Amino acid sequence: MKAILKRSDKKEAKRQRILDAALEVFSEAGYAGTSMDAIALAADVSKPTLYMYFGSKEQLFEAIMLSGRDEMLETFDLSSADMVSDLHSFAWNYADVVMKPQFLSLARLIIAEAQRFPSIGKAYQEAGPDRVLRGIMDYLEQQKKNGRLTFDDAELAAQDLWALILSAPRNQALHMPDKIPKRAAIARYLNNGLKVFLKAYSTKPKKDLEALDRLLNK
Secondary structure: OHHHHHHHHHHHHHHHHHHHHHHHHHHHHOOOOOOHHHHHHHHOOOHHHHHHHOOOHHHHHHHHHHHHHHHHHHOOOOOOOOHHHHHHHHHHHHHHHHOOHHHHHHHHHHHHHOOOOHHHHHHHHHHOHHHHHHHHHHHHHHHHHOOOEOOOOHHHHHHHHHHHHHHHHHHHHHHOOOOOOOHHHHHHHHHHHHHHHHHHHEOOHHHHHHHHHHHHOO
């Protein structure tokens, strides 16, 4: 049994090595300019081995997108009864994922290829960001039913939350890869964004802002 698990671990490690190498090659050469030969070389595997894991360049690119999607979806796993704590946890979980260098590289790659390959951008948007947005909307709707939030349009409220907590530092990171904001700079935007969101949408903004301050000063 241990031998089977060890082989499975090795196979998964090799698969991840291929995905990491492929993302780097795709990011440098673009989708059209990337060959399976170049990916095999970067991943230090033979071409037959590469095709054993991924049958085509399209399948490999799709796997990269899906791995990013899965990580993104995990950020909205909220189970606490404390709304302020939930929002704070989501904000940092989301930031920790999308500000990773490899995730930023994936975002740049998809943006660069979206015009030539619109299906790629559409698939990624539907598989990742749209599903996260749906999760945020569902959560905010539940908090509205609980009497904690007030809004007319759940999508606009969710988009506000998303934009307030991270749009500025993420845009900077996307456009200037050599100037990724430090954690303290991200915290400045994130904490302020949560405060603005609670002021705008909380039914008890004073109480929730005090709860957020206690959380931040721990």
